[in-house]
Amino acid sequence: PVVLSAISAASSTTVEIATDIALKRMLNFNAPPLKNTAAEPVWKVLIYDRFGQDIISPLLSVKELRDMGITLHLLLHSDRDPIPDVPAIYFVMPTEENIDRICQDLRNQLYESYYLNFISAISRSKLEDIASAALAANAVTQVTKVFDQYLNFITLEDDMFILCHQNKELISYHAINRADIQDTDMEAIMDTIVDSLFCFFVTLGAVPIIRCPRGNAAEMVAVKLDKKLRENLRDARNSLFTGDSMTAGQFSFQRPLFVLVDRNVDMATPLHHTWTYQALIHDVLDFHLNRVVMEEGMGAEPSAGARPKKKSRKTYDLTAADKFWQKHKGSPFPEVAESVQEELDTYRAQEDEVKRLKSIMGLEGEDEGAISMLSDNTAKLTSAVSSLPELLEKKRLIDLHTNVATAVLDHIKSRKLDVYFEFEEKLMSKSTLDKSLLDIISDPDAGTPEDKMRLFLIYYITAQQAPSESDLEQYKKALLDAVCDLSPLNYIKQWKAFTKMAATPANYGNSGVKPMGLFSRVMNTGSQFVMEGVKNLVLKQHNLPVTRILDNLMEMKSHPETDDYRYFDPKMLRGSESSIPRNKNPFQEAIVFVVGGGNYIEYQNLVDYTKSKQGKKIVYGCSELFNASQFIKQLSQLGQK
């Protein structure tokens, strides 16, 4: 069974699949799940802490959990009643409080048997604590299995992961870069990050080759990770990377490249306004762990009537099963609007087809009765009937995307986000500007104060030379007039001074933004998404700094930016301090990790880059995921010190 699951994973060595398989095994009492759908149901209860919840929820929906036999899923630190005839699966972090609570559960004899799964490795002493509690409660035989799952990271997409969602402020950009940080704090943060990355590579089943820049947090992480991997490989008895504990990595013949970068290498991208669907949702709506939370009645059209709509919160999950989402999450927004319209039309056509068939057969409302007839119409009808659930699901998804896209569009229109996007793209590619920055900042209609601050910061970051004092004062005054908070600027000034000293400033490449006419085609097709006045902008492919760094390292290109990067190979016998890469061939697989936080714009850029390269696989990870407003808050905190 292990070999079978390994083979099925080898066809696409994605970390999402590996995590998914690991979770499903765990939920099947740590045995490989049976393929036979008509198997006897075995019921169980799932207990998790918030970390476990964050790991499971992007990958498995409640329905999938139910299908696997999980009748209840409860938080560890909640009131739980004894259910004495049910096995319980725990999926928690091995922290002090969690262990105490588990011991308490054992003493209270809550469940019939206990399957303990720890998200990251549990220490021997804590294990003994559980052992003594089990002895005291006479429950040793009930503790059926104990596992270290090494899943201390959150997989959001099949090529994207973050480290954590709970307590992310502990390892945020602010936490790492604040001026008053102590060495002990930094050590703790680094340990947390390294632990998660270690779990990541254990789950992936591969030992990477690590490259990192010098002199920042990324280097610290790289050194620690190399050390940890090295120690584990040396310990032949307990090594996690040999034998049949490897899944996907066993079948890829080349080792992956692991590129660690620090957020400070590119500060403009997290502030950038964006134009692709997923990144837009993350920017303007409440989106985390693949879940969008919206208030209904948000962005109500003025024409819908002056009555205030009652606001209710709606939650939407954007999952891998949603084909429309998978296809369009990286598309420019106008394309998305068009596609939703197309999907709606296709759906309506299919619905009409089904209705027509039903009325032809004169079987309004009947279905199984048609089985007895052996005509061609029967085949059509049964296929139409069986595709009804599909159609309903499609309708649900169309509604979902209509609502989400409408909300996004409202934000775009009210804040004139297309103007910002175009301007910033021009700033970042150093093309000529057709409007002055001051005009946009002073324009009361264009965007929130935060938008204006973002724009200004990008200008400041990407300017070749700092603006003159008088210009700066003018800008500051305009920003203050627009009620902006200027504290991020203080921090960015420091940052800019520091990076100018350290290395060459980031080059954003020659991107170009071509507006496709002021009125988009969409308006003329009478669709729901009336984008009048919104420019239909077309992105030209360009590489953001992180993508460029990855490209250099992966293709073994020489570039002043990356030539100085350090090189670590945990499998080599002697600790390597050299930065001369031993591997001369371009890498086929790479993992990029941004210490200090990342966002969807970078992710999308990497995805586009991967598409242009045949046969390469790139995974994006970051210590936390923030959108521009969250990042600005952190910058503001840093600038206030």
Add this chain to the structure above:
Amino acid sequence: MAVDITLLFKASVKTVKTRNKAIGIGFDSTKDEIFKRSRPKSGFSPRAKEVITNITKLKDFLLQHRKDYVSAGSLISSDLSRMTDNDRDQIDQDAQIFMRTCSEAIKQLRNEAEKQVISAQIKEHRGAVLDLIETYLKGVCKLYSEQRAIRVKRMFEQENQRLISEMNSLVDEVRQIEGKVVEISRLQEIFAEKVLQQEAEIDNIHQLVVGATENVKEGNEDIREAIKNNAGFRVWILFFLVMCSFSLLFLDWYDS
């Protein structure tokens, strides 16, 4: 990849035990064990498990006989494992009763669970357990109905075949008759033709006959005339002869 540290845990347990023994803490293990064993026999969980075992039995039964059930009337009539339709009907009936019983049992469990005063979590758990069992039952029912659908389909197919062959033979007969009718019509045509020909001839003959009759009538008349004439002529001949004879006689007398 997950690491099984259950053995490590058991080792920790041993460690703690020896440590505790050394310190002098002991645990009274026997009493609690006995308490644990006496779990309520008629509790929710054993009954739910019972329903599941029953459904599994049904599933095994269906799968076991599936091959025989589904097999069509093959040409190999010496196949001993073939089922008669009666057997199949029996299986259908049994299966349906069984499924109904299981469904009833599930409903009953659900009602009881509703009535019992228990915490919300246990209620939710039991509800979900019953949902799972129902889904399982539905899956097994699906097996059954698939089988049945195949059988019914095959039955209709057979009937269809029969109808087709009947129709075919009818069609053959009809064709034959059609051929014969065509023959007949052709012959009739010839017949009519001949009849027409003969009609002309008969007319001819009729004419001739009418003519002949006329002639014969005239002939008769002529013969009558002739007879009359003949008779008259005969009378005159007779008279002459008699006269002659008399004359002769006279003469003869005169002369004498």
